[in-house]
Amino acid sequence: MLATDNLVVAYGGSVALHGISMHVGSGETVALIGANGAGKTTLLRGISGLNPIRSGSIRFDGQTLGTLASEKRVRLGIAQAPEGRRIFPGLTVEENLILGTTPWRRWGQSPAKDLERVFDLFPRLKERRTQLGWSLSGGEQQMLAIGRALMARPRLLLLDEPSLGLAPRLAEEVYERIREIAAAGLTILVVEQNTVLALAVADRGYVLENGRVVLEGSAAELKQDARVREAYLGR
Amino acid sequence: MRRYDSLIIAAAIVVLGGLLSLVLADYRLRLLNVSVISAIAVIGFNFAFGLAGLISLGHAAFVGLGAYTLAILTTALGWSPWLAIPVAILVTTVFAGMIGYPLLRLRGHYLALATLGLNVSFTIVVTNWITLTGGTNGISGIPELRLGGFAFNDERRFLWLGLVLLALCAAFAITLQRSRHGRAMMAVRDDETAARMTGIDVTRVKITALCLSAAFAALSGTLFAAHVRFVAPEDFNYAHSIIYLAMLIVGGEGAVAGAVIGAALLTFLPEWLRFLGDAYLAFFGLMLLAILVFLPTGLVGLTGRLRRLGWGAKVERTP
Numbered sequence: 001m002l003a004t005d006n007l008v009v010a011y012g013g014s015v016a017l018h019g020i021s022m023h024v025g026s027g028e029t030v031a032l033i034g035a036n037g038a039g040k041t042t043l044l045r046g047i048s049g050l051n052p053i054r055s056g057s058i059r060f061d062g063q064t065l066g067t068l069a070s071e072k073r074v075r076l077g078i079a080q081a082p083e084g085r086r087i088f089p090g091l092t093v094e095e096n097l098i099l100g101t102t103p104w105r106r107w108g109q110s111p112a113k114d115l116e117r118v119f120d121l122f123p124r125l126k127e128r129r130t131q132l133g134w135s136l137s138g139g140e141q142q143m144l145a146i147g148r149a150l151m152a153r154p155r156l157l158l159l160d161e162p163s164l165g166l167a168p169r170l171a172e173e174v175y176e177r178i179r180e181i182a183a184a185g186l187t188i189l190v191v192e193q194n195t196v197l198a199l200a201v202a203d204r205g206y207v208l209e210n211g212r213v214v215l216e217g218s219a220a221e222l223k224q225d226a227r228v229r230e231a232y233l234g235r
Numbered sequence: 236m237r238r239y240d241s242l243i244i245a246a247a248i249v250v251l252g253g254l255l256s257l258v259l260a261d262y263r264l265r266l267l268n269v270s271v272i273s274a275i276a277v278i279g280f281n282f283a284f285g286l287a288g289l290i291s292l293g294h295a296a297f298v299g300l301g302a303y304t305l306a307i308l309t310t311a312l313g314w315s316p317w318l319a320i321p322v323a324i325l326v327t328t329v330f331a332g333m334i335g336y337p338l339l340r341l342r343g344h345y346l347a348l349a350t351l352g353l354n355v356s357f358t359i360v361v362t363n364w365i366t367l368t369g370g371t372n373g374i375s376g377i378p379e380l381r382l383g384g385f386a387f388n389d390e391r392r393f394l395w396l397g398l399v400l401l402a403l404c405a406a407f408a409i410t411l412q413r414s415r416h417g418r419a420m421m422a423v424r425d426d427e428t429a430a431r432m433t434g435i436d437v438t439r440v441k442i443t444a445l446c447l448s449a450a451f452a453a454l455s456g457t458l459f460a461a462h463v464r465f466v467a468p469e470d471f472n473y474a475h476s477i478i479y480l481a482m483l484i485v486g487g488e489g490a491v492a493g494a495v496i497g498a499a500l501l502t503f504l505p506e507w508l509r510f511l512g513d514a515y516l517a518f519f520g521l522m523l524l525a526i527l528v529f530l531p532t533g534l535v536g537l538t539g540r541l542r543r544l545g546w547g548a549k550v551e552r553t554p
Contacts, residue, residue: 048432074434086429088422095418102419103434152434 001026001187002047002078002156007056009039009046016042017211019056024156029178029188031198031219033232034208040191041083043208044158047189048080049073060156075103079154081145083161083191089134093125096133096144100151111151118147121177139170146177157181159190163197175201195232199223207232241409244492245402252398256391264390266502271397272458274498277482278408278491279451284480285489286417287444288424290343293350294452294479296357299471300327301453302460303361306374316380316461324453331449335442354473362468373467380461393462400458401495404451408491411447420444421489481519485526487533496534 003023009016017039024030032040045051047058049070058065060076068076079100088096097118101111119126122143128136136144142162149157162178163171171194179201182188192198199205199219207215207228215225222228255267276298283289304323308314314322338349361368368374380387380396387393411417422430423440431437460466478501486497508515530536 050428050431069436070431071434071436074432079434080432082429082432086426086432088425088429090421090425091418098415099418099422099430099433099435102415105415148433 001028001061002189003059004043004047005057005059007043007046007058008054009042009051010054011051015054015211017046020208020211020213022206022213022216024187024189026187027185028204029182029190029202031202031205032189032191032208033193033195033198033205033222033228035231036193037210038208039211040208041160042211044080044083044160044189044191047073047158048078071103074152074154077153077155078158079149079152079156080158081142081149081160081162083164085138085141085145087133087136087141087144087148089132091133092130093133093136093144094129096148097125097151100148101153103152114151114153118150121150121180122147138165139167139174142166142174143177146174146181150181155187157186157188159188159192161191161193163192163194171197195228241406241413244409244495245406248402248405248495249398252394252401256394256398261390264394266506267499268390268394268397268462270499270502271394271401272455272462273479273482273502274401274495275404275458276452276455277479277486277494277498278404279448279455280479280483281408281448281488281491281494282411282420282444282451283448284483285494286412286420286424287441289339289441289444290347291350291445291448292347292473292476292480293352293354293357294448295471295473295475296354297327297331297449297452298456298459298475299357299361299466299468300330300449301456302466302471303368303374303456304453305457305460306377306466307367309378310374310376316378316457320454320457323457324450327453327456328446328450331446332442335445339438339441339445351473351476354471354476358468358472361471368468371468373465375465377460377464377466379464387461397458397462400454404454405491405495408451412491416443481523483533484523485533487535490533490535493533493535500534 001024005021007017007020020043032043034040042051046053049065049068060078065073088099091099094115097115098111101114105111124140125143125147128140133144146159146162159178162174166174175197178188178190182201190198190202199222202219204218205216205222206213207222215222215227217225252267252271256264259267276294280294283291301323304326305316305319308319308322309316334353338346341349362370387396419430419435419440422433422435423437427437459470482497482501483494484497485500486495487493505515508518511518526533532539
């Protein structure tokens with residue numbers, strides 16, 4: 001469904017990604033793991049069209065994305081719950097979610113069904129639907145960010161560090177929901193520093209170091225790999 | 236309650252303004268007309284500044300373009316003002332869209348400076364294009380608005396027309412603000428990158444906000460021209476853009492009711508404080524500073540504060 005080929009991204013003179021080739025198949029959940037600064041977020045931003053790529057290509061459903069604008073990529077079906085959630089602070093929970101329908105909404109189309117689905121997944125958001133974005137806790141904001149991305153009716157969901165800054169129990173709860181979303185058939189690419197959580201939901205994974213893919217394999221293989229165990233799982 | 240806010244505000248404008256029109260004397264009525272005309276411009280400014288977060292200091296140029304278009308069409312070409320008003324709004328909106336594409340690539344201070352430049356350029360052009368605009372002499376002899384045998388030729392009658400138009404503008408603005416299109420503007424203001432990731436076409440939203448603000452400005456300008464029946468360059472210089480900004484900040488940015496309250500207050504305040512003489516400007520500056528520091532949400536933000544202090548149960552957002 002998604003494939004990058006020899007992707008190079010640079011900020012000014014410093015190269016952040018040195019030729020990344022990876023792919024995500026339809027219905028898969030794929031994890032990108034690696035330390036801080038490995039280039040995981042840069043890769044996701046490149047896929048979303050927020051960072052210009054220097055060379056290489058990104059293909060989605062056989063179509064080359066090239067320099068396509070971010071909002072058009074969302075329309076094609078690539079939605080992202082970004083790093084740091086980026087909730088709209090001055091809008092209510094419900095308004096944040098409804099804005100997520102922008103890519104497909106036309107006159108007279110109702111977001112009610114989509115809203116109901118997100119509220120079923122995250123009942124907490126339903127309780128808080130009239131609260132302003134800034135007043136939510138970190139966990140609720142993460143749920144809202146994921147919910148807002150789902151409202152776009154994506155075919156590929158990009159998640160950037162969904163566990164960042166959350167207490168362990170909350171992080172597990174968020175991942176429980178991600179597992180449900182994946183079980184419903186959505187294709188997911190998740191970037192995560194918490195390797196244990198990410199490999200627990202993923203089918204496959206890529207390990208990034210200094211802007212390069214150093215290891216790839218099924219989640220089970222990665223969990224057993226000596227380097228991964230030492231560097232990321234702490235055992 | 237929130238569902239009917241647009242109707243409540245529209246009714247409040249017509250009823251309150253209507254009552255005042257019966258009790259006030261001629262000079263106060265004139266000020267009230269000026270308030271109403273300014274309020275329409277400030278409601279428009281709120282789309283660009285309050286909702287979409289575009290720091291525009293050229294709003295008076297749009298008001299002026301609307302006013303001059305009406306003045307030229309009615310005097311030089313002899314058009315009916317009723318026909319000239321929509322044409323003036325259209326011309327101004329198209330102009331805003333055209334300059335919006337290059338201008339809105341700029342952000343923050345740069346956009347503020349560029350729009351200020353636009354306003355200064357507008358003043359220079361209308362001052363020097365004498366064959367079309369009459370230069371500093373302006374254009375006089377703009378015909379009065381009339382409906383059948385009823386001419387809106389005194390302050391009271393004009394006020395009734397202005398109030399109805401202001402009420403319509405306010406109701407439309409509140410409805411739009413509460414729609415997903417209004418929310419999209421606020422999303423662009425809060426976080427452009429997140430807006431883009433949500434699938435919002437940021438450029439289109441900004442251009443729409445600027446065009447809407449220009450359309451309201453143009454309506455305000457045509458009413459100004461039809462009210463005073465004379466236009467001159469100094470009525471639309473950049474100082475007026477800053478006054479529109481001050482009106483919105485005093486009333487409460489992001490709020491239609493705030494735009495109306497701010498416009499009325501800053502029109503009447505100089506009259507109430509006339510005894511201060513030149514010291515008024517110092518008072519005005521200090522007042523603006525105090526509002527920015529203590530009441531960043533403007534006067535309409537006061538109601539929310541009072542509620543939080545226990546004057547009501549739930550804190551609601553002002554319209």
